[in-house]
Amino acid sequence: MQSTRLTKLLNFLATQPNDPFILYALATEYNSLNDTKEAFYYYLKLVEEHPSYIGTYYHLGKLYEKEQQAEKAIAIYQTGMQRAREKGDRHAFSELQGAYHIAAGTDYEDD
Template identity: 75%
Template structure:
């Protein structure tokens, strides 16, 4: 974490460093800082596709399903525009689950 913060001082607008910090804070259950960095990414680096899945999951973890669904939708649009089919598939799965669309055929 210390090293990431040092990198951030040197490159305050680097999307990968911001993402790494958000993810690290999230893994440490520092929800406030995780949200801060994920939202900074969405606002300042909206094309950074990886943000949307993790931010959506964080919203779900906080019981904010509607916000999660909105973030997944934004992420799917971004993934489509970047032709990132892997990210699109992951976001679609998360969206379907959050929206109650993931059902099993018996």
């Protein structure tokens, strides 16, 4: 049985299939419902079709970590840091950098 929020988001997606916010909200909702397959689907769709949607990278990296895929998490954090740099988004860069260092087991001084 789908949650009410999920049903609403799927209805929004039907009318706006390429809206990055809706895709992100769906990925996040599926992740909160522990539907890893669908969460990955929407996060990866965002990375492919909306690479400048910076919030995706942090949450996709965390999902990779949760699934014991540290190398993929590290790679997605690195890509996200690059995208954040390109957009001049220092806050997102800092969050991604922190997640990267934790996943990679490095200190900030190692950069």
